[in-house]
Every structure is written in C-alpha cells, then in structure tokens.
Amino acid sequence: MGSLTICDHPLIQHKLTHIRDKETNTKDFRELVDEVATLMAYEITRDIPLESVPVNTPVTEAVGKVISGRMLGLIPVLRAGLGMVDGMLKLIPAAKVGHIGLYRDPDTLIPAEYYVNLPADATQRMLIVIDPMLATGGSANAAIRTLKQRGCQQIKLMCLIAAPEGVAAVQKAHPDVDIFLAALDERLNEHGYIVPGLGDAGDRMYGTK
Numbered sequence: 001m002g003s004l005t006i007c008d009h010p011l012i013q014h015k016l017t018h019i020r021d022k023e024t025n026t027k028d029f030r031e032l033v034d035e036v037a038t039l040m041a042y043e044i045t046r047d048i049p050l051e052s053v054p055v056n057t058p059v060t061e062a063v064g065k066v067i068s069g070r071m072l073g074l075i076p077v078l079r080a081g082l083g084m085v086d087g088m089l090k091l092i093p094a095a096k097v098g099h100i101g102l103y104r105d106p107d108t109l110i111p112a113e114y115y116v117n118l119p120a121d122a123t124q125r126m127l128i129v130i131d132p133m134l135a136t137g138g139s140a141n142a143a144i145r146t147l148k149q150r151g152c153q154q155i156k157l158m159c160l161i162a163a164p165e166g167v168a169a170v171q172k173a174h175p176d177v178d179i180f181l182a183a184l185d186e187r188l189n190e191h192g193y194i195v196p197g198l199g200d201a202g203d204r205m206y207g208t209k
C-alpha cells in the first residue's frame with residue numbers, strides 16, 4: 001500500500017484555514033494555494049534519490065550530494081491543479097510540466113480525457129499528479145491510469161484536501177501511489193463536495209461562478 005502523508009506543518013495548516021474561509025478573495029486564495037504548494041513540495045520531494053559529486057569549496061575538496069537522474073514531472077489535472085504548479089516550480093525549477101484534462105461524461109458520469117500532453121521523457125521521471133480536491137477519487141484515478149497506460153511507473157498524488165472516500169478509492173485502484181495531503185476532511189456531501197472543504201477549488205482560484 002502506498003503511504004498517506006498529511007503535511008501538517010503549522011504554516012501549511014495556518015494558510016489552509018485562510019484558503020477554506022469563504023471570505024478569502026480570489027487573489028488571496030490563489031496566493032495562499034501557491035504558498036502551500038511550495039511548502040508541500042518540500043515534503044513530497046523528501047525521498048528523491050541523491051548521488052555524490054566532487055565539489056571544490058574555497059577551503060578544500062569535498063564530496064557533496066545532488067539529485068540523481070532526471071528531475072520530476074508535475075502533472076496538474078485541469079483546471080484547479082494548475083494553481084499549485086508555480087508554487088512547486090519555485091522549489092523544483094527544473095521539473096517538466098505535463099497536463100491532463102478530464103471531464104465527466106454526462107451519461108456515464110465516468111471521467112473522460114479531453115487533453116493529455118506529457119513530457120517526452122515522462123516514463124523516466126517521477127511524476128506528481130496535482131489535483132487539489134480528492135473527493136470521490138474519480139479524476140485522480142483516471143489521471144493516474146492515463147499515466148500508467150503511457151508507461152509511467154513512478155507516480156505520487158498531491159492534493160490540498162481529501163475526503164476519506166477519495167483516499168480509499170485511490171489506495172484501492174493504485175496501491176503503489178503515495179498520497180500527500182494538506183488535510184484529510186470528514187466526508188463528502190450529497191453534492192460531491194468535501195466537508196468542510198473549501199468549496200469549488202477551480203471557481204475559487206479563477207473567480208468563476
């Protein structure tokens with residue numbers, strides 16, 4: 001089973017409370033999500049492999065560590081996932097960014113792809129799927145499945161807030177995927193919103209509706 005990490009650093013929890021607040025305006029919402037993404041990036045990258053390299057300091061020859069192999073790939077799920085990309089890139093500027101767009105088929109209610117564009121070397125990178133709200137798990141599972149169908153194997157999932165139902169769905173469908181959250185909330189309501197949640201992440205991020 002993949003790990004479940006709640007990034008409960010006080011700075012993340014403080015900012016998340018302001019993100020949840022319905023009085024927080026679009027500009028502040030966007031900035032806070034960006035900041036939380038940067039802080040979460042620190043946690044998510046904790047186990048990326050390092051290799052030793054020689055380095056000449058002004059004092060002596062030494063051996064330092066650098067990240068081994070290719071940098072990460074960030075895969076935001078459109079559109080709310082976009083709001084966490086720049087915050088991640090502040091810490092991982094060499095990461096490549098792919099995009100997955102999904103819509104809910106009105107007949108089957110199953111998420112269907114309308115756009116997939118991945119880095120050419122995606123199969124050789126550790127990929128972080130970014131989907132701020134893990135509600136039923138339908139879109140996260142579909143995005144992860146899309147990556148696996150294209151041969152990607154090292155995949156992590158990053159969300160701001162999850163419902164227990166969404167976590168269980170991803171763990172069942174993709175037990176190899178580690179999940180990183182800022183908060184695990186109580187439940188889904190009858191409209192599919194996370195409770196207490198933050199409302200519709202995309203609408204709050206872009207000022208729509």
Ligand code: URA
Nearest residue numbers: 133135193194200201
């Ligand atoms: N998507 C959102 O944006 N918010 C929710 O609460 C659930 C899914």
